[in-house]
Amino acid sequence: xxxxxxxxxxxxxxxxxxxxxxxxxxxxxxxxxxxxxxxxxxxxxxxxxxxxxxxxxxxxxxxxxxxxxxxxxxxxxxxxxxxxxxxxxxxxxxxxxxxxxxxxxxxxxxxxxxxxxxxxxxxxxxxxxxxxxxxxxxxxxxxxxxxxxxxxxxxxxxxxxxxxxxxxxxxxxxxxxxxxxxxxxxxxxxxxxxxxxxxxxxxxxxxxxxxxxxxxxxxxxxxxxxxxxxxxxxxxxxxxxxxxxxxxxxxxxxxxxxxxxxxxxxxxxxxxxxxxxxxxxxxxxxxxxxxxxxxxxxxxxxxxxxxxxxxxxxxxxxxxxxxxxxxxxxxxxxxxxxxxxxxxxxxxxxxxxxxxxxxxxxxxxxx
Ligand code: GLY
Numbered sequence: 001x002x003x004x005x006x007x008x009x010x011x012x013x014x015x016x017x018x019x020x021x022x023x024x025x026x027x028x029x030x031x032x033x034x035x036x037x038x039x040x041x042x043x044x045x046x047x048x049x050x051x052x053x054x055x056x057x058x059x060x061x062x063x064x065x066x067x068x069x070x071x072x073x074x075x076x077x078x079x080x081x082x083x084x085x086x087x088x089x090x091x092x093x094x095x096x097x098x099x100x101x102x103x104x105x106x107x108x109x110x111x112x113x114x115x116x117x118x119x120x121x122x123x124x125x126x127x128x129x130x131x132x133x134x135x136x137x138x139x140x141x142x143x144x145x146x147x148x149x150x151x152x153x154x155x156x157x158x159x160x161x162x163x164x165x166x167x168x169x170x171x172x173x174x175x176x177x178x179x180x181x182x183x184x185x186x187x188x189x190x191x192x193x194x195x196x197x198x199x200x201x202x203x204x205x206x207x208x209x210x211x212x213x214x215x216x217x218x219x220x221x222x223x224x225x226x227x228x229x230x231x232x233x234x235x236x237x238x239x240x241x242x243x244x245x246x247x248x249x250x251x252x253x254x255x256x257x258x259x260x261x262x263x264x265x266x267x268x269x270x271x272x273x274x275x276x277x278x279x280x281x282x283x284x285x286x287x288x289x290x291x292x293x294x295x296x297x298x299x300x301x302x303x304x305x306x307x308x309x310x311x312x313x314x315x316x317x318x319x320x321x322x323x324x325x326x327x328x329x330x331x332x333x334x335x336x337x338x339x340x341x342x343x344x345x346x347x348x349x350x351x352x353x354x355x356x357x358x359x360x361x362x363x364x365x366x367x
Pocket of ligand 1: 143247
């Protein structure tokens with residue numbers, strides 16, 4: 001039996017998140033929406049996901065749509081750019097996609113963000129749905145309508161807020177995720193507990209073994225709770241004028257580490273390090289206690305997430321935080337913790353404080 005969460009936008013119900021097993025439920029979702037009948041759809045998937053799930057999704061959709069194409073692009077963050085969007089536009093034009101037709105983002109965050117942006121801009125906007133297949137995209141990027149691509153060295157620099165028409169999650173796809181990808185997604189889950197819900201944080205720790213085993217019922221409860229937290233935040237502040245920025249906890253330093261590593265480290269791995277650094281700054285600013293800092297830091301370890309760096313250039317990472325979007329009036333809009341389960345925006349974090357936090361994480365030969 002599928003679980004369903006409805007997300008509102010501008011105070012009106014906008015799209016459902018469906019949590020279920022398998023792709024069969026997709027035909028029912030399509031047949032329930034008369035306005036979708038007779039449309040053409042184009043599934044967009046990367047070279048990892050297309051061979052795994054492309055056919056199953058095509059088969060589920062084929063009876064409900066006029067045509068079901070599959071556009072495949074090379075996997076990797078380095079392809080989340082305007083060149084890939086351009087080849088998708090060309091594909092859509094060549095296959096005569098019109099304004100009433102639809103895109104289906106099948107995959108992780110790169111696919112969802114890039115497909116959403118193409119949907120927002122092709123013919124001034126066509127409908128799209130999200131079928132996230134990674135933990136990270138289920139609990140974070142597929143919800144809330146942030147779409148976009150990287151531009152030069154700048155992550156997610158070009159984009160649009162554009163809502164999907166449906167977010168369909170087949171939780172069985174979590175079973176095929178490579179371990180590193182799975183734990184990377186878990187960093188965003190931990191973030192939800194840290195910024196908003198201390199009971200959820202405690203539940204995650206209490207269920208650590210079931211989570212690492214990817215037990216279905218535990219994962220369903222986890223994805224559902226994270227979706228509820230994300231829904232509550234994006235409904236209140238869809239375009240990040242205030243509260244939505246709290247979701248960026250761990251991301252200012254996290255994004256800088258991601259760029260520093262030249263994307264060899266996964267997003268969630270960098271977010272985990274960013275969360276530890278932000279918790280360190282929260283401690284030094286006397287917002288949380290030393291015990292809370294060490295507890296937060298150590299809780300990433302059982303989930304196979306890094307809490308230290310290996311002899312990195314701290315100054316370079318601090319420099320890279322300046323190319324992040326999370327600035328307001330030239331100042332970094334940093335997210336700190338007031339306690340486990342409560343985050344706040346802070347405009348006073350200095351370069352020196354970031355350097356100290358990164359220094360704490362940085363492991364050097366002579367240490
Ligand atoms: N990933 C953060 C947000 O959606 O705002």
